[in-house]
Amino acid sequence: MYNNRLAIIGLFSFLMVFSVVSTAQAELWELVIEVNAEKGAIYSGDSVIITGKVVDQAYKPIRGAEVFIKAGSYTTKAFTDPWGVFKGEIKNFERIPGTYIVNVIGSWYGMTGLSTTEFQVKGEVSQVSMLQEKLSTDEARKYLSSNESDFVKNPIGQTLFKYYHKLLDELISEQKIALKPSEDKIFIEQQRLIAENLRNQAIDEFKPGAGTYGGIQYNDYIDSLNPEIKDLVISQLNFTKNNFEEAQKIRDEILANGGTYEDARQAYLDRISIPKEILEEFNQEKVEQELEEESEEEPTEENSENQ
Incomplete structure (x- = not known):
């Protein structure tokens, strides 16, 4: 009985050591990636330029490495040149103001590497931009492109389907409000037209010339x-x-x-x-x-x- 307990403890200790070693090895990437956001801050809708370099552990440039660049739900792909340099562009990054993490994964003949950088989106947070942010996720796209009948036997799916469609209705409503001119703008435009008409009448009447x-x-x-x-x-x-x-x-x-x-x-x-x-x-x-x-x-x- 005592010997069995010792055997179990020894096996458990071996598995723990093996797990720690395996994890350490998994985190030691074969490729080293230097990555940088060309602009540390942008406005919503601007393009995000990501540049970097892929090398091996001896800092030898890797030519032809495939580089995946991901920021939120936006992705793009690039390849390294003979000096290991790459450049990727995420066009029209429409997200609410805040800090965003960019994950860059490089691969080359079975070797991989991972690196991250970040950038900021400047500006003020509006109700429209917040709703757009929530509806830009992969999960939101999934439920917005589905039919409610697809989740008849899935109560959670039904709830999420109704949730995202409700957000979509709110977004449409907020966009209509945002596009509608305010009373002040309407008044100013009316006054401008009145002044312009009076000016034209005076010119026709008095003909002042230059x-x-x-x-x-x-x-x-x-x-x-x-x-x-x-x-x-x-x-x-x-x-x-x-x-x-x-x-x-x-x-x-x-x-x-x-x-x-x-x-x-x-x-x-x-x-x-x-x-x-x-x-x-x-x-x-x-x-x-x-x-x-x-x-x-x-x-x-x-x-x-x-x-």
């Missing part, structure tokens, strides 16, 4: 100028007038193509804003042009003597 660059007052002002600077002032006024006309044209084109009133207004202001440097450069060119014209008109000494 500005006050003609008429009796304009002519009186020009006639009162010092003759020495008269041409320069006229050129400056024409320069400004052309800027206003171009600005109005740009604004009207943006509104006609469906742009917002704010975008059109900003484009208009950007166009009519004349930096001091540009105006000084224009003035300098005008002065130089006038000097050249005067020099061409002045007779030379030789021509004076001949006359």
Whole structure:
């Protein structure tokens, strides 16, 4: 009896030691994988780029190793080049903000390796994104693509089927609410249309043109100028007038193509804003042009003597 107990204890101890050794050996991968997320943080819907290198225990690059990349329910595959380097892309990673683990498994002629890295999805968590997260799992896809009759004899399956379909109905409802414009946005758009209509009516009624660059007052002002600077002032006024006309044209084109009133207004202001440097450069060119014209008109000494 005593000997039997010793035999059982000895067998149990042997199995424990064997189990520990086997586990240690299982964790010692034949391939070593270096892995890195190209961007430590992305926004939901962006692509995730995973790069890395596969080597053996002697740090010799492994060429042609097959690399599986998995982040949540998203997977992709890549192969290593002659230097053991690989690059994989998970497109349109639509998940709620948080930290995600990437598992990378490499295999080559029976040898395997495992490594992990992580990245973050930035942004605010919304009800829509939370529901999308719950419905993106393999289990959710299974029940959403099935019929309720498939789980007649499976009470747990029936419960999960109803649960995921209820989440789907909630998601559809939340998406409709998110797409519906708020009362504030509707009011602002209404006010913008009213202001635009009033502006167009005023233009049709008064026909102001690009500005006050003609008429009796304009002519009186020009006639009162010092003759020495008269041409320069006229050129400056024409320069400004052309800027206003171009600005109005740009604004009207943006509104006609469906742009917002704010975008059109900003484009208009950007166009009519004349930096001091540009105006000084224009003035300098005008002065130089006038000097050249005067020099061409002045007779030379030789021509004076001949006359």
